[in-house]
Amino acid sequence: MKILLYGGSFDPPHNGHLNNLRAAAARVRPDRVVVMPAGTSPFKQGTNASGALRLEMCGCFHALAGEPGSTVPQLEVSGWEIEQAEAGQRNYTVLTVEKLAREAPGAQLYLAIGSDMLLSFDGWYRWQDILRLAHLVVTSRHVGDDPQLHEKARQLDSTGARILFAPVEALPMASSELRARLAAGDPCEAELPETVRAVICREGLYQNKKEDLSK
Numbered sequence: 001m002k003i004l005l006y007g008g009s010f011d012p013p014h015n016g017h018l019n020n021l022r023a024a025a026a027r028v029r030p031d032r033v034v035v036m037p038a039g040t041s042p043f044k045q046g047t048n049a050s051g052a053l054r055l056e057m058c059g060c061f062h063a064l065a066g067e068p069g070s071t072v073p074q075l076e077v078s079g080w081e082i083e084q085a086e087a088g089q090r091n092y093t094v095l096t097v098e099k100l101a102r103e104a105p106g107a108q109l110y111l112a113i114g115s116d117m118l119l120s121f122d123g124w125y126r127w128q129d130i131l132r133l134a135h136l137v138v139t140s141r142h143v144g145d146d147p148q149l150h151e152k153a154r155q156l157d158s159t160g161a162r163i164l165f166a167p168v169e170a171l172p173m174a175s176s177e178l179r180a181r182l183a184a185g186d187p188c189e190a191e192l193p194e195t196v197r198a199v200i201c202r203e204g205l206y207q208n209k210k211e212d213l214s215k
Contacts, residue, residue, distance in 0.1 A: 005100060005134070012178065012200060013057050014196070026166065028166075032073065032075075035077045038082075055077065114138070115140045178191055
């Protein structure tokens with residue numbers, strides 16, 4: 001069995017996230033996909049939306065399974081890391097990978113990450129253990145960064161067997177930029193799935209006053 005893990009703050013999840021997961025799944029062709037919104041990332045001071053709302057917004061990933069020719073099979077949106085954070089536990093990706101390895105002994109684990117994450121991967125907590133337990137599936141968020149990515153991959157894994165690259169048409173967008181635009185009243189219709197915008201509208205997220213983002 002192949003299990004593909006895709007994590008992130010997802011604050012909010014956007015079409016770039018869906019695009020990268022779609023590409024990673026096409027590269028790996030997993031039997032199961034686990035989307036895991038972070039509780040409190042060690043790399044960030046905090047998130048703008050609560051864990052419960054980010055978990056709800058991540059429901060947008062289920063749409064991938066229904067696309068024509070989809071390589072996304074069974075997809076689960078897991079609140080495990082959020083639950084860990086609420087219990088006062090620090091979030092580290094290696095702990096999530098170890099959890100999946102315990103639950104599915106013998107499964108081939110894959111971790112989908114963006115190109116910026118690969119470049120800083122050797123700064124992650126116990127990154128060697130992550131690479132021992134799971135293959136990395138790297139999708140590019142920026143056009144033209146492939147030479148740098150491949151050099152970094154060689155530095156991290158001289159065998160060339162543990163890091164895979166998923167070809168993807170880059171959709172350069174960042175949640176931080178989208179939050180700023182949403183705060184300014186831009187509905188970001190081209191970047192955010194409709195279900196995500198519905199939650200943002202309902203809760204008045206990322207803005208000083210509630211705007212109508214459903215139009």
